Amino acid sequence: MGNGESQLSSVPAQKLGWFIQEYLKPYEECQTLIDEMVNTICDVLQEPEQFPLVQGVAIGGSYGRKTVLRGNSDGTLVLFFSDLKQFQDQKRSQRDILDKTGDKLKFCLFTKWLKNNFEIQKSLDGFTIQVFTKNQRISFEVLAAFNALSLNDNPSPWIYRELKRSLDKTNASPGEFAVCFTELQQKFFDNRPGKLKDLILLIKHWHQQCQKKIKDLPSLSPYALELLTVYAWEQGCRKDNFDIAEGVRTVLELIKCQEKLCIYWMVNYNFEDETIRNILLHQLQSARPVILDPVDPTNNVSGDKICWQWLKKEAQTWLTSPNLDNELPAPSWNVLPAPLFTTPGHLLDKFIKEFLQPNKCFLEQIDSAVNIIRTFLKENCFRQSTAKIQIVRGGSTAKGTALKTGSDADLVVFHNSLKSYTSQKNERHKIVKEIHEQLKAFWREKEEELEVSFEPPKWKAPRVLSFSLKSKVLNESVSFDVLPAFNALAEFWLHTQPRGLCRAH
Known part of the structure; x- marks a missing residue:
């Protein structure tokens, strides 16, 4: 069995x-x-x-x-x-x-x-x-x-006030009455996609294997791992169909960050009621890890810290195993272990450095992706025409404000056929179409090295070509917007220089 x-x-x-x-x-x-x-x-x-x-x-x-x-x-x-x-x-x-x-x-x-x-x-x-x-x-x-719910599907703030009063009156442990909300727990999981349930099974099976190695350690509640997996999927994916390996890596990375974990949901309670707000603030300020039961704000299901510390080592072992680490770098979802507002002020610099700022490897990946597209635009896209182009990099990656959790790049293509704002408005869709067709042909030649996914245009005469690029050297796909434009500054500079200076040039 x-x-x-x-x-x-x-x-x-x-x-x-x-x-x-x-x-x-x-x-x-x-x-x-x-x-x-x-x-x-x-x-x-x-x-x-x-x-x-x-x-x-x-x-x-x-x-x-x-x-x-x-x-x-x-x-x-x-x-x-x-x-x-x-x-x-x-x-x-x-x-x-x-x-x-x-x-x-x-x-x-x-x-x-x-x-x-x-x-x-x-x-x-x-x-x-x-x-x-x-x-x-x-x-x-x-x-x-x-x-506690009687005939109501949704709990009222009153029932949570009664819960807190009863805990205080009887000196009961936080979460001791969570069983009263069992129907809400079932409801929380009811509409989750089948593949997410498959991922949960895999994580639970892995945990069982870990438990067999050291039997004397306090065990982690399967419910805590289930909630952690749901959180990883909600924050990083939300798709019915996804790569199981990416989900596994994400959950294992979160387990490695167990000393920063702070997870909660606002599906059955929120900060509006004063009593519930005080319960939540107390929980969110308590020692990590924190995984709040989505049906009972008093119930931190994360359990004993010792089991998390041991599980952290096991997570690292599986993450670095040859079979799971079969791609370099191996892809996972971008998920923070805690929301920003729960981070104390004196730790904000550390939070930014660890979870928001792109590292050197990430920035090099962006540069690599941008260079692939720039080279294509300069050397491949318009080689059959006499067009002259100038490419300027824009967006957050060019300004140095890119987030670790988002990799996007804008490339503005100044095409010499666009000689005014009017011509940009009327003619740019032709250039977008030409770039689209040439990029598809370029992709077919490089199919083993590159993966390109085009987004459907939002306008009948598209203003921009949007697509994502993935290659063997990229950890994740990079989103691009290529925008043909009239080079207004070049025209302005040309017409404002003294004539002698223009002749000198």
Whole structure:
């Protein structure tokens, strides 16, 4: 029932997608059977005659978030009991009611068709349900909770104020009542693309392999890694289809920056309410790493720092392995480990240097890309005509204000056929078309070395040619805007010089 014996470091970057399908995703027929059994269990638990105190059932854990690994995985079944009327009621022992629920559930399920595919086991806090097929086993922890959301899909600021009041009143640990928001956790993951879920499976499998090396270390919550992966995708990609290897490198780079990690979402709460604002400011100013539960602002799920420090070493090992580091330099997404406003003032210079300023290698890559296009424009593009051109580099890269997270370059082509602003307006689309056609021909000749992607024009008579260029020497694609223009300054200079000086020239 294992989820793949192959070591990840031995899997080539281009085969990671295949590895996920072959070893990590549950077999479809097993998943279908498990789903049917879980639906049956939930239906039984919500029969009023048998379980009159159960108001509803929420499904959480990896199963609820649809991030189940093949073999053994986890889930939670949260039972909303009618006698739990506020958060602090959960501090009372639920052992008796859960024991009775477990005994009655076992009896009910034995009369169903799934009697040979489940086990109910008593635990210190209640009971667990093991649901299994030949190749898949899910262990569900059964928990009792106050139904904080009731019939509302979206939590109000009031419910988070009540949460904070209950935590203070009962001296409960931050995040202790997060189970009440299990439905929101499921909703947060519901509409994520399938490939992002595949990336999550890969990261979780890697973490499991790391855990096997040193068993005594405190483990990191799978939920924390899932949220970290979602954050990497949201900030750096947001596409349904993407290169799995790029996503892996991005997540590993963020793990290496664990002492700077500060991740949170504003999907269920925000800074508008004073109580919630104070909770968030306290969390964002606390020691890193910080990964806030998107459904509970009091719940920093990042866990023990020791496991992060150890995981940082493992991340570096995989990042530098020959199979993952198979391109030089290996591409990843541009993702900051924390938003700018959470950075203390005295650390802003360091933040700019580490995360905003392009390094020497990056600037050399930009120069290399610009030189490729400049050479093409000068030597290839207009060689069949008598046109004379002058090329001026513009944009943020020319002004020295380029960001590490954005590589763009403007090239202004002063073409001698454009003799006025009017001719620029009326004739430049012809030059754009000529450059486009010549660049496509140039690309076909250099197809093994270059990759060019053209953007569709915004106007019927295009003013600019926009495209991205990628080559073997570039870490990422560089976006270009090539703009034909009338050289107004040259005309101005020519007509304002004294005649004798003009003759001298």
